[in-house]
Amino acid sequence: MSLQESIEARLEPAGREQIGQLQIRRFTQLLGDLLGTNGFYTSKLGEAGVDSPHAVRSLDDLRRLPFTTKRELSDDQESNPPYGSNLTFPIDSYVKIHQTSGTTGEPLRCLDTVESWEWWADCWATVFRAAEVSADDRIFYAFSFGPFIGFWSSYEGARKIGALASPGGGMSSVQRLKAIFANDMSVLVCTPTYALHLAELAEQEGIDLASSPIEKAILAGEPGAGLPATRARIQRAWGAEAFDHAGATEVGAWGFECLDRNGLHVNEGEFIVEIIDPDTTEPASEGEVVITNLGRPGYPVIRYRTGDRARIETSPCSCGRTFARLDGGVIGRVDDVLIVRGINVFPSAIENIIRSIPGTGEFAVDVRRSNELDEMTIRVEATAAKEADVVADTETAMRNALNLRVRVEPVEHGTLPRFDLKARRFTDHR
Template sequence: MKTVKKYRFYDFETSLEDYQLHKLNQMLAFIVRQNEFYKEKLTNISIPIQSKNDLASLPFTTKEELIKDQQDYPPFGRNHSYPLQYYNRFHQTSGTSGCPLKILDTKTSWQWWENCWLEVLKSSKVQETDRVFLAFSFGPFVGFWGGFEAAKKLGALVITSGSQTSKDRLQTIVELEATVLLCTPSYALHLVEIAKELNLDLKKTAIQKIITAGEPGGSIPSIRKRIEEAWSAKVFDHVGMTEMGAYGYSCEMQNGLHINESEFIAEIINPDTLEPVDPGDTGELVLTNLGRYGYPLIRYRTGDLVKFDPTPCPCGNTYTFLPGGLIGRKDDMVVIRGINIFPSSIESIIREFDEILEFRIVYYTIDNMDQIKVQIETREPSLKETLATLLRQRIGLRIQVEVVERLPRFELKGRRVLDLRNHVRVV
């Protein structure tokens, strides 16, 4: 018989839904008094919320709103529940999809961040005896800052690499016998390239687990397979947002992402109708954080597209499960000759070829018609025809493949899409 997990709220135990509602109503009562941004947005909203069905009475929050609020009330906007002197952490979004958001956290809110990341480490079976190496430059992008703090709290040996070169990082991983690597999927593959130049066999390092973030690659089977085979280590995915928090993680099944529903309320909506999607359908992920009082977000439209599947993961975790992880971002999707194109779909095919070192997707216009081509950097130029055939079979579109000498490498989020439509003519 299946055991129903109970959640403690003060001195009593309750179900997950009631627990979420208690935490949500507690936060709402606080921010309508203390937070100028939400005090304005939630005017005339009746609280407390009686059920999750009543969430629809709360307005969505969008990134565009937050950016405009910061432009109108520089530099940090009004989405802060305390006077600025109570904030001691600053981060900002990467800016890959527009103007970066500036985010502040109080000491308590940052501790909440750490605890969310602890769940990521625990799901990956990281222990206090591990040596955790963070291949991350520690700039204003939140990246693995939370992972750094959580690994410390766990009691693991934390090894930062700051401004080290990739060569230096590999040498440190070997010398200090690091057992866990935190980095983006792109950077894990880049380190494979560097290791080959150094004649270093990554399979002989002590790395046993690789926790990825920043890109959807950790949940894409072909990318995960390449990383795992090169490193002889198990890859675990993680997903979070600077403005939202570390909200999801993979498990030992490696077949998708779990939402940490003790700290986040998840909804999946049709981005056009704004209604909940049916089981099996793809929709936009909407999240509400429940413990970040210093920077709350209510019904935040993440822009991430996911598949809604109410079937629990075989691992036994009953939290909302996203099979396959993040499909892509709704603003990343383009329509070329009637076909919906997601960069992640193209990448999953390209990563099946070990000979392809790096790639770039280029959108362009010829005679007022949108076109697409893929540029690849490879040791085997002859495979471009094989790749073109596979892209046509899988995507359903003829995509030109072009071999180029050198493409950029990325430590943080990869920027592998070049959109030249209606800008210049590319032939």
């Protein structure tokens, strides 16, 4: 039994208090590892008066520590090139570099040791086990592998559970579809947007996806699988169950869904998650997700402000787990709310509406100001249905759900951009 499995066995189900005690034990261990060796946190925590692991004895103590922001990590990397000073071990202990877009224009580079790379894989093994993906499964990655960490760590997680894994990088979408059938793949791992794109393409090519060998789809890299309408559409097209996942290069693979799919479970054996009001930074039930990782001493983040928005639920799940859940998963970014004529509109709400209308394909939303008035235009591809129906249905649904009058322009199928990572559908021109 791996450390991760034994932690899960001990914690699931455990009382909330027990989970908190284990988290703090592991956090003080982490502090012991990094104080005096990790330049970034030794100095940051030192300024906050923390120079010994014993300074933090409870989750309340942890909540008094300063937040970490992406800007700080980016600035630190710029001042201490090329990797910054958030390194606990000598550079030759590290075996992996991955990167994400930084805030200063330079990519933010995050390093892993042999041990922390195993930890990533263990966290992904948790994702697979919760969805009951096992050694009997064959996992296909419909993704162009690059410097982004997400799907590499998932690939390692597949090894941990003994499943057969196939990378789908360097292939066209049609080649990926063919590979899924030819290799009798049972699990698809990709972004929710790309799962929809493959479904659309299969329809054009006359491939009946519902009869494909895929039984489960684990969707990561962007929110979406937690949106009811997006999930329903993916499940219908693929004849498969869809599971949401959340993780980040700076943080780790921290979220998973159980078979009951009652929201995104937080892997609280490996991460401490807080939700704060992004303006006041006070604890909140809905707001910004703040994460401390417990198993990556070589590149730790303490109270990292992810910029993700979520609602937390700590009552036990019907699956029996007591790990907290995020209702509907990550519901967007804290700074991506669009204020249109005084109404707060979340991009995820618009996506959920459009995906629930039959015959809609890809879409793009633009907000402009004309004659002192905010105008929202939704360009939407009409697929199976008549253009006029799609326009009328979208307008009506937006008015009913959000109390917002929008202009809907039908566009030809296949003309809007497709994304295989982090879709960008919303543009505020004001």
